[in-house]
Amino acid sequence: MNRSIIPLLCSFLLLSASSASAASAFNITKILSQYPDYTNFNDLISKTGLASEINAKSTITLLAIPNGAIGDLTSKSNDVVKKILTTHVVLDYYDTMKLQKLKDKTTKLTTMFQESGKASNDQGFLNVTAKDNTFVFGSVVKDAQRDSRLEKSVMNQPYNISILGISQPIVTPGIDSPLAPSSAPPPKANTPKSSPPKAESPAEEEAEAPTKEDITEAPAPSKDADSPSADSPPADAQSPSSSSAEKLKISFGFFVLLASMVAAY
Numbered sequence: 001m002n003r004s005i006i007p008l009l010c011s012f013l014l015l016s017a018s019s020a021s022a023a024s025a026f027n028i029t030k031i032l033s034q035y036p037d038y039t040n041f042n043d044l045i046s047k048t049g050l051a052s053e054i055n056a057k058s059t060i061t062l063l064a065i066p067n068g069a070i071g072d073l074t075s076k077s078n079d080v081v082k083k084i085l086t087t088h089v090v091l092d093y094y095d096t097m098k099l100q101k102l103k104d105k106t107t108k109l110t111t112m113f114q115e116s117g118k119a120s121n122d123q124g125f126l127n128v129t130a131k132d133n134t135f136v137f138g139s140v141v142k143d144a145q146r147d148s149r150l151e152k153s154v155m156n157q158p159y160n161i162s163i164l165g166i167s168q169p170i171v172t173p174g175i176d177s178p179l180a181p182s183s184a185p186p187p188k189a190n191t192p193k194s195s196p197p198k199a200e201s202p203a204e205e206e207a208e209a210p211t212k213e214d215i216t217e218a219p220a221p222s223k224d225a226d227s228p229s230a231d232s233p234p235a236d237a238q239s240p241s242s243s244s245a246e247k248l249k250i251s252f253g254f255f256v257l258l259a260s261m262v263a264a265y
Helices: 005-024 028-032 036-047 050-055 071-075 078-086 096-100 112-116 240-264
Strands: 060-064 106-110 125-131 134-139 148-157 161-166
Touching: 028 036, 028 050, 028 161, 036 050, 036 071, 036 078, 050 078, 078 112, 096 125, 096 148
Parallel strands: 060 161
Antiparallel strands: 106 125, 125 134, 134 148, 148 161
């Protein structure tokens, strides 16, 4: 190969690469400036610095808000406005033809807010629902409103940039303030088992003081009780049986004595 051709070939390749790069690049501010209905939206993405971040992407879908639907976005801080608008930048290419292929189903879309690392609780994702040839966008966050409708295709440059006009801003819960943590149900109170009533010991029970009627006076001892009765035998008196035996002995002795005296005579 002739050495003089090599520099020409290299120049051609570099020129082709530069042309391809230029073809894929875009200036979102310049594009939107061609559409008067989106001047307020264009001002917001420029003021917040979002326009330069969009221009650095090779493929996006921008959900543009018309002037009449901007609402109170202009009164919010730049930081909050930027967060809200980054949820309107989808990191994929969607034009009306691609949306029509969804055929009555819901598709989850990833936005620039998810890429920023500031999203939580699915704040960086959108749902687009196709039904009866209408398309509705809304946040994936639980209980979020999904009422931002596709109105028209503003412009597209396949497959780098597509600008779709929507009816109103997409509201993502908690994006302009911290999300309140989900409240956990209070712990169930454990009802203590009722213990049987404590039996009071006899010592603990207070004895009732006896009433006057309950006190019975003991009968006073009779005067005769101090001395033994005269009719009662003494403590050492012999029983009747021992007294009879003694009398029998005396009679027998007397009889023997009498017999001895008779014999002597």
